Amino acid sequence: xxxxxxxxxxxxxxxxxxxxxxxxxxxxxxxxxxxxxxxxxxxxxxxxxxxxxxxxxxxxxxxxxxxxxxxxxxxxxxxxxxxxxxxxxxxxxxxxxxxxxxxxxxxxxxxxxxxxxxxxxxxxxxxxxxxxxxxxxxxxxxxxxxxxxxxxxxxxxxxxxxxxxxxxxxxxxxxxxxxxxxxxxxxxxxxxxxxxxxxxxxxxxxxxxxxxxxxxxxxxxxx
Amino acid sequence: xxxxxxxxxxxxxxxxxxxxxxxxxxxxxxxxxxxxxxxxxxxxxxxxxxxxxxxxxxxxxxxxxxxxxxxxxxxxxxxxxxxxxxxxxxxxxxxxxxxxxxxxxxxxxxxxxxxxxxxxxxxxxxxxxxxxxxxxxxxxxxxxxxxxxxxxxxxxxxxxxxxxxxxxxxxxxxxxxxxxxxxxxxxxxxxxxxxxxxxxxxxxxxxxxxxxxxxxxxxxxxxxxxxxxxxxxxxxxxxxxxxxxxxxxxxxxxxxxxxxxxxxxxxxxxxxxxxxxxxxxxxxxxxxxxxxxxxxxxxxxxxxxxxxxxxxxxxxxxxxxxxxxxxxxxxxxxxxxxxxxxxxxxxxxxxxxxxxxxxxxxxxxxxxxxxxxxxxxxxxxxxxxxxxxxxxxx
Numbered sequence: 241x242x243x244x245x246x247x248x249x250x251x252x253x254x255x256x257x258x259x260x261x262x263x264x265x266x267x268x269x270x271x272x273x274x275x276x277x278x279x280x281x282x283x284x285x286x287x288x289x290x291x292x293x294x295x296x297x298x299x300x301x302x303x304x305x306x307x308x309x310x311x312x313x314x315x316x317x318x319x320x321x322x323x324x325x326x327x328x329x330x331x332x333x334x335x336x337x338x339x340x341x342x343x344x345x346x347x348x349x350x351x352x353x354x355x356x357x358x359x360x361x362x363x364x365x366x367x368x369x370x371x372x373x374x375x376x377x378x379x380x381x382x383x384x385x386x387x388x389x390x391x392x393x394x395x396x397x398x399x400x401x402x403x404x405x406x407x408x409x410x411x412x413x414x415x416x417x418x419x420x421x422x423x424x425x426x427x428x429x430x431x432x433x434x435x436x437x438x439x440x441x442x443x444x445x446x447x448x449x450x451x452x453x454x455x456x457x458x459x460x461x462x463x
Numbered sequence: 464x465x466x467x468x469x470x471x472x473x474x475x476x477x478x479x480x481x482x483x484x485x486x487x488x489x490x491x492x493x494x495x496x497x498x499x500x501x502x503x504x505x506x507x508x509x510x511x512x513x514x515x516x517x518x519x520x521x522x523x524x525x526x527x528x529x530x531x532x533x534x535x536x537x538x539x540x541x542x543x544x545x546x547x548x549x550x551x552x553x554x555x556x557x558x559x560x561x562x563x564x565x566x567x568x569x570x571x572x573x574x575x576x577x578x579x580x581x582x583x584x585x586x587x588x589x590x591x592x593x594x595x596x597x598x599x600x601x602x603x604x605x606x607x608x609x610x611x612x613x614x615x616x617x618x619x620x621x622x623x624x625x626x627x628x629x630x631x632x633x634x635x636x637x638x639x640x641x642x643x644x645x646x647x648x649x650x651x652x653x654x655x656x657x658x659x660x661x662x663x664x665x666x667x668x669x670x671x672x673x674x675x676x677x678x679x680x681x682x683x684x685x686x687x688x689x690x691x692x693x694x695x696x697x698x699x700x701x702x703x704x705x706x707x708x709x710x711x712x713x714x715x716x717x718x719x720x721x722x723x724x725x726x727x728x729x730x731x732x733x734x735x736x737x738x739x740x741x742x743x744x745x746x747x748x749x750x751x752x753x754x755x756x757x758x759x760x761x762x763x764x765x766x767x768x769x770x771x772x773x774x775x776x777x778x779x780x781x782x783x784x785x786x787x788x789x790x791x792x793x794x795x796x797x798x799x800x801x802x803x804x805x806x807x808x809x810x811x812x813x814x815x816x817x818x819x820x821x822x823x824x825x826x827x828x829x830x831x832x833x834x835x836x837x838x839x840x841x842x843x844x845x846x847x848x849x850x851x852x853x854x855x856x857x
Contacts, residue, residue: 379663
């Protein structure tokens with residue numbers, strides 16, 4: 241055991257000098273920077289470019305190949321279904337009878353054709369179709385704050401092929417026009433949004449009207 | 464075997480302090496460090512992305528956002544306290560922990576992973592179909608994108624704090640803080656998304672389930688994954704106090720990717736059975752916790768050795784006893800055994816205070832780089848005062 245009494249102050253009373261953190265040894269300087277920090281930073285930048293630029297660009301260049309065939313039916317959460325137009329592309333959502341392994345259908349489905357886009361979304365809702373349309377307008381206005389698409393005109397009643405009554409309203413935005421439709425099946429709300437260029441032809445409009453009219457709930461009788 | 468002299472012990476202490484970086488002050492502002500500018504830019508983009516989304520959505524989902532931010536702030540504080548507490552050997556500067564948290568919260572999420580996840584998920588859907596993407600897309604996109612986004616932050620942190628991040632345990636702790644930042648921001652984003660699932664109506668009801676689920680599942684999620692991943696990164700690149708071990712590094716990087724992938728695929732693996740899903744969920748959490756405890760034990764050994772090296776001269780100078788040194792450099796059980804050894808409650812309480820004062824002395828010695836400064840002498844006198852049972856004059 242060392243003699244503690246005699247060696248108690250053997251340590252130096254002043255801390256050993258260490259250069260401050262910003263100091264760079266002369267032989268490690270490149271372009272005024274610490275050479276040792278270049279490689280890790282450039283590695284991270286390469287990863288950022290890969291994740292935030294390269295992957296989204298690759299994704300943007302790859303088209304969707306999942307084309308709707310005649311007779312296809314899309315199904316959403318809560319047994320909500322609609323019949324997409326043949327020839328349109330499915331960009332989200334799944335066909336009826338093709339549920340994911342969890343058995344849970346997604347809450348959203350989107351089909352696209354050129355610049356036309358038709359999205360159906362479902363969720364729990366207590367109230368009627370008019371109230372749901374009001375809620376959709378309120379939320380949409382709050383999110384857009386006067387920018388983007390906004391409601392034009394008064395809501396009108398719409399009836400689906402199943403005889404379900406809903407509410408619909410026109411929306412317009414810069415170079416965009418469309419329609420929002422709302423239905424309530426029991427405690428399940430359904431929102432359908434179709435948007436496209438302001439000068440979209442009558443054919444697209446007819447297709448959208450057909451898709452809105454096809455919205456139904458295969459389980460409504462069970463509720 | 465010869466007994467080491469005090470001079471030997473002092474030299475060993477200097478080496479330990481030098482190697483560990485313990486007690487060094489961390490300066491964030493380093494204009495000659497490219498990592499500093501890289502960090503600022505990437506975190507800055509993430510901050511802008513997150514707060515612009517928050518500001519836009521606040522108008523519509525203000526109630527849910529208020530609830531989510533408050534709940535997750537408390538949640539973050541609890542995890543912060545816990546993670547800070549397990550770093551009680553050669554401690555890292557708190558400023559560095561904040562820097563790690565911000566990377567995870569803003570750069571890893573908004574600047575990196577969110578963009579990549581969206582792109583990869585869409586590519587999966589285009590290539591393998593929507594159903595396949597719904598089943599396996601998340602499990603095969605998020606683990607790679609998110610773990611890489613979080614883990615890459617440690618590379619920048621090492622470049623920013625070369626003198627501080629020296630061991631795999633440092634990577635483990637900073638990884639946990641990166642994961643905590645990521646988890647909190649992701650949880651708030653999930654809560655915002657949930658708020659809109661009922662068309663903006665009943666926001667609290669729509670989001671509260673998500674908030675609770677995220678809190679429960681968060682116990683074995685990003686914090687844990689990143690802690691293991693970043694310990695692996697340190698083994699992979701090697702540090703002055705942690706020799707490079709490529710195999711171990713790759714294993715520790717692969718484990719959280721696998722855990723994360725399994726977690727994100729649980730619904731597909733379990734199928735429609737809710738019971739199977741709950742069983743798998745619990746099993747995954749338990750396995751993840753066992754693994755993280757193993758990685759903690761694996762990495763913390765070097766830190767304990769540093770504590771022993773720094774405090775051995777104090778034991779030789781009779782400032783602390785050999786049992787106290789063993790308790791300080793030992794596991795939680797050793798500290799508990801030391802504290803419980805007292806016969807009376809007063810003795811046990813005093814033992815706890817002595818240990819705390821001895822840790823404070825270790826921190827002062829580290830800050831003084833082993834020198835005999837006024838602060839060190841005062842910290843020593845505090846150990847002696849508590850041992851003698853004298854009241855504090857301050």
